[in-house]
Amino acid sequence: MNELNHRLGAVSSPYGIYSYITSQTYDGYELLGEYDDIIRSGAVFVASVMPVLEAGFTAIIPTVASQIASVMRKFPDEGVVVWLRYGFEMNWYRPEAAEPRYHGTPSEFVSSFRNVAEAVANNPMVSMFWSPNNLGGDSAETLDEWYPGDDIVDIVGTDFYPLARNQAFRRCYKEFYDRFLTGKDKPFAIGETGASGDLKEHWLRELVTQRKEEYPNYVSMAWFEYNKEVDFRLVMGNRSTLEDRRRILVLE
Template identity: 60%
Template sequence: MRKFTDKGVVVWLRFGHEMNWYVNPPRYYGTPAGFVTAWENVAKAVSDNPLVMMFWSPNNLGGSPASDLDEWYPGDDIVNLVGIDCYPQETNQTFEYCYKDYYDRFSASKQKPFAIGETGADAELKENWVKQLVSQSKVDYPNYVSISWIEYLKQGVDFRLLMGDEETLEQTKETLVPSH
């Protein structure tokens, strides 16, 4: 990280992403307390570098309430940026469905920047989902700063925007830069 921060690059350190999702072997299968301890250790290791932002980013487990994540939250003093990962499976799983409860609980109430750690949608939902992601009001979500789209063909589901088919690429361009 020093190679980046020494050049003035801000690093968002997304340690232990989706820690609440990978709770069964052979993946991470620790406890919330174990995760928080590990987070504290990593945060301490980078605490002397003001260009490293600790980015806490759990998984939206199918719309479960944000309060379910309280025990996984390391604390305001060692979290600089909050987010949540969500992959909508149906058209009724809107931006609000995926993010609002988490945004309100961990960003708005704590005055922390909010970034979508990971998202993506299959071919049927992709165009609508991209439109929702980029059309959110700064009035409703003033701390919303970033989106990370997973550009990946995973187990037969094509999440790709740029490296997928030409039609998807053109739809994405039109959404992001109208009349390109």
């Protein structure tokens, strides 16, 4: 992240790292392996924790939740704000999906989310981030059963990757935003997004040019800065286009 910030000439807002729960003993080694870089980055740390153990969501009992909370506590101790994106895309990584995958029902997910929320509740620098997959931008109603509740969700977000140039922010996010954010004093953060090829600049502008009047809760977006299946990289990839992208991200 420090190299990315150096190339941008600015400090990135969110810094996301993935971590897997594969048993009822959780040590967060993926997160702690980047500990020094996270601290130096100056970013909000988005800890994307995936409970992919065979026993499913029901395995995330209070003792396991306490282990998650212990790992998260190490970052606020150094002044880092943590958004705990627990069980993100819970509606996408279903048992029929390719690895990694979740096991369990919506109600079991909600119970596990609540266990984790209770475990971190005494740390004001750790927020619970609910981040389903938007599944095309037009299926917000189907997410109701996966929503843990206003009392324990601190940040509402969604993951979405556009596939066509005519995609617009409004089409992809407004229904979700209206359903889960309207009338609520909660931040809206895009947990994960990205585009490849010629679509990159179009989609980046869509993300950074929305009017505050229409989306007053919109606070941040996290771009998937990675070469996976396709090249999503904005900053760490093609240097010939870096200046254009830097101008969009930093100046627009």
